[in-house]
Amino acid sequence: GENVEQHPSTLSVQEGDSAVIKCTYSDSASNYFPWYKQELGKRPQLIIDIRSNVGEKKDQRIAVTLNKTAKHFSLHITETQPEDSAVYFCAASEYSGSARQLTFGSGTQLTVLP
């Protein structure tokens, strides 16, 4: 099955700096890569996703890049703000006509220091 590794497990940045979280996956058939944000005591929520037919996707201050050859993808947050502090999870899934199970990374605790 799929195995997703995520690094780092914790990340502290100064407000206004950028944050980068990296994930690798094992199953070359995976073609859908979402990122979830989980604030303390709340449920995970999708913040951005990318499919294997593109290499980069951007939404305001967040962007995700995908390297299918190397089987890794990254989340980039620019101009970080205190409200970006949360646990971020990457995930990978294979879509082939119907949804397949999402395999999550172990999470990154991001702390944005004021």
Add this chain to the structure above:
Amino acid sequence: GAGVSQSPSNKVTEKGKDVELRCDPISGHTALYWYRQSLGQGLEFLIYFQGNSAPDKSGLPSDRFSAERTGGSVSTLTIQRTQQEDSAVYLCASSPGTYNTEAFFGQGTRLTVV
């Protein structure tokens, strides 16, 4: 309802008792997932349902765990003879099961085994 609903929100049970956790997915979503999240940890996959297909049970940690999904909608996760290590937040998620595979999470059930 507007989102994924889980009940109960909190459950305290004595070691050795059986518990049932309920998940009401978003109407029309064909895919349903159960994950377990221990304190400060990642999302551990338990089981996945997709339409009328046989569920993917590969994540269930032992034969004390079982789940069913009736009528393609409501799902129940049952843990028999609970152990202290079963204490965790159990999260349910559903997705449309079409090309849009975004998973929407419920608020979780916090299970405490004493």
